[in-house]
Amino acid sequence: MKVDETPENVLEVIENPLSKFVVPPESLEKFEGLLDEHMKNPNSPFKKLTPISYKDLTPGLIEREVITKGMPLYVTGVCTNWNKDLFSCDWLEEHFGDWEMINSPRDLQAMVDLTGWTLKDYIQYVAQEPSQRKKSLYGKDITCPEQWRNYIAHQLNSYFCYEQRDLVCHLSKEQQPETLMVYIGIDNTYTPAHTDILGSIGHNIMVYADADSYAIWFITETKYKSKASALFGKYGGSLEHDNCFLAIEKLAEADFPFYVIKQKRGDFIVVPPDAAHQVLNKGGKTIKVAWNRITPSTIVHTYYSVLPFYHEICKAEVYRVKSLVYYGLKDRLKMINEGCYEERYLAELANLIRLFEEIVYDEWVPDDLLHERKEDIEKVKFNDRVPHLRTCNFCNLDIFNRCYRCPVCTDDYDICLACIAEGRGCKHNPELVLMEHISVNKLKDDLKKAVEAYQTLCRHLQVPKAESVLPKNNFEDEHFSLAALAYGLPL
Numbered sequence: 445m446k447v448d449e450t451p452e453n454v455l456e457v458i459e460n461p462l463s464k465f466v467v468p469p470e471s472l473e474k475f476e477g478l479l480d481e482h483m484k485n486p487n488s489p490f491k492k493l494t495p496i497s498y499k500d501l502t503p504g505l506i507e508r509e510v511i512t513k514g515m516p517l518y519v520t521g522v523c524t525n526w527n528k529d530l531f532s533c534d535w536l537e538e539h540f541g542d543w544e545m546i547n548s549p550r551d552l553q554a555m556v557d558l559t560g561w562t563l564k565d566y567i568q569y570v571a572q573e574p575s576q577r578k579k580s581l582y583g584k585d586i587t588c589p590e591q592w593r594n595y596i597a598h599q600l601n602s603y604f605c606y607e608q609r610d611l612v613c614h615l616s617k618e619q620q621p622e623t624l625m626v627y628i629g630i631d632n633t634y635t636p637a638h639t640d641i642l643g644s645i646g647h648n649i650m651v652y653a654d655a656d657s658y659a660i661w662f663i664t665e666t667k668y669k670s671k672a673s674a675l676f677g678k679y680g681g682s683l684e685h686d687n688c689f690l691a692i693e694k695l696a697e698a699d700f701p702f703y704v705i706k707q708k709r710g711d712f713i714v715v716p717p718d719a720a721h722q723v724l725n726k727g728g729k730t731i732k733v734a735w736n737r738i739t740p741s742t743i744v745h746t747y748y749s750v751l752p753f754y755h756e757i758c759k760a761e762v763y764r765v766k767s768l769v770y771y772g773l774k775d776r777l778k779m780i781n782e783g784c785y786e787e788r789y790l791a792e793l794a795n796l797i798r799l800f801e802e803i804v805y806d807e808w809v810p811d812d813l814l815h816e817r818k819e820d821i822e823k824v825k826f827n828d829r830v831p832h833l834r835t836c837n838f839c840n841l842d843i844f845n846r847c848y849r850c851p852v853c854t855d856d857y858d859i860c861l862a863c864i865a866e867g868r869g870c871k872h873n874p875e876l877v878l879m880e881h882i883s884v885n886k887l888k889d890d891l892k893k894a895v896e897a898y899q900t901l902c903r904h905l906q907v908p909k910a911e912s913v914l915p916k917n918n919f920e921d922e923h924f925s926l927a928a929l930a931y932g933l934p935l
């Protein structure tokens with residue numbers, strides 16, 4: 445679609461179920477004036493966040509403030525001395541002008557993501573005089589150029605994606621989710637309230653801004669997720685579906701703090717897991733680069749709380765969380781076997797081992813159940829070139845290893861063990877076949893090796909072993925694993 449095409453059919457806009465959440469443009473014009481008024485009132489939920497200088501940022505600070513306390517961080521002075529020619533619309537247009545944007549820009553009045561736009565089309569749209577623009581279009585979720593990625597990785601190393609703490613870096617290129625995105629904004633474009641995917645940590649740097657141009661962030665703490673969810677829910681929005689941007693008067697109803705950050709060029713915002721946020725661009729053009737990380741500290745909450753919730757609402761997982769645990773564990777195991785005894789591996793392994801034990805347990809069918817049935821469990825190996833890429837056709841979560849497959853339904857119909865255990869599936873449930881990439885015995889062996897590596901590390905660092913990391917007595921547990929429940933149900 446090109447810039448000067450006539451607006452979409454009005455009926456279509458009205459029929460879009462999301463359009464009722466659209467903030468009226470007048471409200472965006474008055475936004476800052478109203479915000480300033482509210483901020484004079486000490487009882488308003490809007491709070492300022494004290495910035496810290498980039499030179500004072502450390503991975504330990506992120507661990508303490510962002511992950512443990514759940515507080516957002518506002519870091520300034522990140523882009524001092526960065527190459528200004530590289531991070532510009534001119535550079536983007538010259539090098540990637542004919543790039544197809546994917547489901548972008550977003551038409552904010554109609555709340556629809558457009559298709560068929562190139563980056564050049566969008567850059568020409570933002571270059572227009574504001575009065576010439578017929579629609580408000582936000583250039584969101586744009587693929588990040590390789591040159592930018594490499595430049596930022598070099599500058600930021602331990603805060604950037606694909607560093608060792610970011611478990612995604614242990615997946616192969618084909619298995620990695622795309623986490624790095626560019627946002628090109630102009631006055632009054634915005635991102636509705638949401639929490640970042642899967643309880644990950646969000647990172648967002650403004651790499652370019654026209655004069656007097658910035659973004660206003662409203663961001664809560666991790667611990668107010670359910671209060672924030674109720675506030676946006678009251679107006680019909682959902683933090684999982686990015687569909688509601690609230691005007692100041694409505695945000696002001698919050699009985700929990702909203703930190704207000706005016707993000708300018710060089711400002712880096714670190715978003716805690718599950719922290720609700722909405723972002724409004726003001727002034728002229730701004731360009732931000734954003735990415736997410738799931739680390740050995742954040743993945744525990746992802747696994748126990750966020751994944752079951754996604755399973756319930758059938759939201760696509762995308763991050764292959766169980767594979768992150770498996771390959772993150774294998775990486776630490778390799779490092780320790782090579783004699784690299786870093787202290788941080790203690791806590792990292794403790795988390796990863798605990799989760800991996802759960803994962804293996806849930807794939808396993810206890811022997812006594814099999815003996816009772818006087819049968820061996822029948823399973824078929826997947827012959828996928830790249831493992832772990834399958835998703836459950838019912839709940840959309842990623843399939844790490846075992847799943848059921850319907851031989852009748854066409855086109856690879858896979859159903860995860862959790863869905864089968866809950867009685868979900870297709871109408872051919874009695875004919876389902878249990879499939880796997882890796883045998884449970886191999887997974888159990890990997891678990892054993894990980895525990896041994898942990899013990900070696902404890903010995904080298906002369907610290908006592910944490911009980912919680914030692915394996916439970918051979919899986920002899922009272923409750924049933926998912927695989928056992930699934931196995932008992934359909935067959």
Ligand SMILES: O=C(O)CCC(=O)C(=O)O
Pocket residue numbers: 627634635640646647648659715723732734735
């Ligand atoms: O800049 C924006 O519009 C939104 C960015 C965002 O939500 C993020 O970086 O997590």
Ligand SMILES: [Fe+2]
Pocket residue numbers: 638639640646715721
């Ligand atoms: Fe976000």
Ligand SMILES: [Zn+2]
Pocket residue numbers: 836837838839840841859860861862863864
């Ligand atoms: Zn499922």
Ligand SMILES: [Zn+2]
Pocket residue numbers: 850851852853857870871872873
């Ligand atoms: Zn079927």
